[in-house]
Amino acid sequence: MKKQFNRMKQLANQTVGRAEKTEVLSDDLLQIERRMELVRLVSHNAHKRLVTCLQGHIGTEAEKRHKKLPLTALSQAMQDGGSQLGEESLIGKMMDVCGEAESRLASELMQHEVQLVRDILEPLNQLAEVDIPNILRQRKQLAKLVLDYDSARARWLQASKSIHFSTNYQATVAKVETLKDEMDEALNKVEMCKDQLSADMYNFSSKEGDYARYYVILVEAQADYHRRSLAALEGVLPTIQAQNDSWMEKPAYGTALEEHLKRSNREIALPLEACVMMLLETGMKEEGLFRIAAGASKLKKLKAALDCSTSQLEEFYSDPHAVAGALKSYLRELPEPLMTFALYDEWTQASNVSDPDRRLQALWVACDGLPKNHKANFRYLVKFLAKLAQDSEVNKMTPSNIAIVLGPNLLWSKTEGTLAEMAAATSVHVVAIIEPIIQHADWFFPDDVDFNVSGMFVAMTPEPDPGPFERRRPGSLVEGDTPRKDRYLSYPRSSPCPSPGLSIYPRTLTRQESRGAAAVSALYVVADESITVKETPAGEQEQPMPLPS
Incomplete structure (x- = not known):
């Protein structure tokens, strides 16, 4: 409470000009501080707008995100229609094939959005809502410590001036020493906080290229997504032209x-x-x-x-x-x-x-x-x-x-x-x-x-007792049991x-x-x-x- 009172008193004196204010940050650090606040604002706005571009819901699992996509609903409707028409109908075959293509597009979109969240949205949110605010909080903490130092210094100077007029010289000298220790401790805290803040601010400034890279990654990811989506669509055309080959299932043996x-x-x-x-x-x-x-x-x-x-x-x-x-x-x-x-x-x-x-x-x-x-x-x-x-x-x-x-x-x-x-x-x-x-x-x-x-596998029921020359598969259930x-x-x-x-x-x-x-x-x-x-x-x-x- 006393420290808070001294801090408020010092701030009031500095506001009306009765006390000096110690400046601990250099001009380049003050410039970085101003740019940092602006970067936080624009990063927050970019994050907010990019979120609105996503069709899926952030924070949900990949499978649930995939199910909620409009392309997934379209794919499901087309495939259901193909199933109803059957393989004997050309329209049914094409609906099934094209429905699979739409499902692939939905998967590509889901993967694209997952990549955007991982590589862009989360880093931007970290920058705008965590990293920069942490540095700004350190800046406020430094300002408080500077006030504590200025207050302790002012009280030490005042006690030092009154030492010659004191009737109790030894008590006054002891008080001056105590205030000197308090001032030195406050100065030490200021220096430690200043060093940490300066390191974080210079680190932020040095990483500006990395932060700018987020927007390059966005454009590259969009280009890659559209290329993959185009490839998915082009992959349907040969399937349509060669239906026999498209419906042949590749064997499991010998396949990766x-x-x-x-x-x-x-x-x-x-x-x-x-x-x-x-x-x-x-x-x-x-x-x-x-x-x-x-x-x-x-x-x-x-x-x-x-x-x-x-x-x-x-x-x-x-x-x-x-x-x-x-x-x-x-x-x-x-x-x-x-x-x-x-x-x-x-x-x-x-x-x-x-x-x-x-x-x-x-x-x-x-x-x-x-x-x-x-x-x-x-x-x-x-x-x-x-x-x-x-x-x-x-x-x-x-x-x-x-x-x-x-x-x-x-x-x-x-x-x-x-x-x-x-x-x-x-x-x-x-x-x-x-x-x-x-x-x-x-x-x-x-x-x-x-x-x-x-x-897809169920326990087999017992078979009748075979003849002496027939090999019988041992039964797995007795009468009345149910598969477990x-x-x-x-x-x-x-x-x-x-x-x-x-x-x-x-x-x-x-x-x-x-x-x-x-x-x-x-x-x-x-x-x-x-x-x-x-x-x-x-x-x-x-x-x-x-x-x-």
Whole structure:
């Protein structure tokens, strides 16, 4: 209260001219201050007008923003009309094709507006509503500190003049010293605030080119948006001229993962999800899964069925080895491995780390560097493989065996050579990479996985008991039961079903535990070459691999 009173008194004296006012800012800083206020005003106005140009709503999620666009409504109306008219009507076909084009335009507009918000609106708002106001608040704080200093200085000067006329010399001298200390402290605060303010103001002035760049980015983004929109429209014309080609769906096998997911609007590749769902029904207890080769004709038929996205897959449930072979083929025929060429060196370097804990950490870093779609599909596959390894005592597929037979289909180098040569060069590293990831799947990917992610698969009802020479797919339900979605959720081995709100962490497993009690002699196929692998006998104990803290 006393400091406030002294400050008001000093301000009043300076206003009427009875006291001097200390100027702490140089002329160039005062000029920057004036320009800064003007920049704040024009930036605020530009931000406000640009917001009105957007068709979507700021702050909403991309999907909701997309649904609210007028182009999305037009696209939906055209596609609905095409569906009503049917493919036998040329108008219906054109409405469907053009509706898709309008949807692409809506997506481009949504992406364009998201870019405007991210690259222009948010920086402008930060500048006009945060950065400049913070500097101006510092300027006001400096003015208060200067008033405190002027007040303390005036009181010190007055006390110094009256020291010779005081009757109590020692008390007066002590008061003068106290006022001198107060003045020095106030001056120190002024200098500190002035230095910070000067640095911020000079920093603002030096970034004027960056602030001007926002408007250049706006024009560049608009130009890019219109080019992409034009390309989207021009892409419709060849489709109209060649209807047969436009309606042919590109197979999933041999197609890049990103392209397949984008075209099919899926999170998990169709062959991967379909094969996993079929194996969950009939293959988890099958001995030598992924190791024993399937019949060539059945495998070819299943791959063709998955390529055309047929839902008639019931006949393949009875042959888990064909399903496993189809899954291996999909992974092997990807133009880029699921674990990517770009991270090949990181994966191999991580596998060479001698310390188990650090190796796991290095593998986690490499895994975290996977592109979003690759990581999601890799997580889905690893969770399934970990679930498969839980039945290793029956199916003989331990994490080590799985890594041996499936690893070369997940990661290979970009160097030239046959698949067998690349697999041989990579196999040692791949096993050291894949095996610990499967063993500690719940540490690498803590969340549960709904294997029926698309919702298009349902549990099969039991079939009648077949004859002695007919192989029967094991039933998944008993009479009166209803399919449960959570039957396809992956849970850690330590708990069959996690409690709500609890995090599940895997315990430390020994390799002996994961491999089962018996020795396994495995024959598997990589690039049509047979390789025999002998596993460690059950009597030889191995040290457990501790999880990183």
